[in-house]
Amino acid sequence: MAPLPIRQIAYFVPDVRAAARAHSAAFGSGPYYVADHIALTHAVHRGVERELDHSSAYGQWGEVMIEFCQQNNPGPSAFHDIYPEGSGRTGLHHVALFVDNLGAAIADFAARGAPLALDARMTDGFRYVFVDMVEACGHMLELYEPTENLQGFYEQVRRKAGDFSEGVVHDIAFG
Incomplete structure (x- = not known):
């Protein structure tokens, strides 16, 4: 596999807005764009179809996007695989990579002993997965193909970096 640069670092937290504000205050990151109940x-x-109700905040920190994730519903998930429900634990959950062919990347990681923890599709058809690299790296990998919409979103967050004229946190919706 060719080297794949990290596009995003994501943390599991109990409150994405509070985490975004705290990170911005500590490191100057952001502003953050919050999608509730994605x-x-x-x-x-x-391998089991499950409900996953989560919210995320996205902001820029230097050359990398930061994401804060919270799970809004109880139950098993790729988030709770690392941070068990009710434990109060939070921290690094995944790093995101763009891949040219999602199916081939999933197969490649599985062949190297990194199973699929989550396969998800948004209402607009966008697909992303979490590959379990916890044993090897201490976190999950999020993989997705760099669609025009996704690249546009990354560029929008990058362009707005450091512009706090409208505040630190903004609500957005994903379709």
Whole structure:
């Protein structure tokens, strides 16, 4: 596999807005764009279809996007695989990589002993996965193909970096 640069670092937290404000105050990152209750048409966790209601905040920190994730519903998930429900634990959850062919990347990681922890699709058809690299790296990998919409979102967050004229946190919706 060719080297894949990290596009995003993501943390699991109890409150994405509070985490975004705290990170911005400590490191000057942001502003952050918050998507509440991200709509999924399906979420398959470890081979089982499950509900996954989550919210995320996205902001820029230097050359990398930062994401804060919170799970809004109880139950098993790729988030709770690392940070068990009710434990109060938070921290690094995943790093995100762009891949040219998602199916081939999933197969390649599986062949190297990194199973699929989550296969999810949003209502607009966008697909992303979490590959379990916890044993090897201490975190999950999020993989997705660099669609025009996704690259546009990354560029929008990058362009707005450091512009706090409208505040630190802004609400957005994903379709």
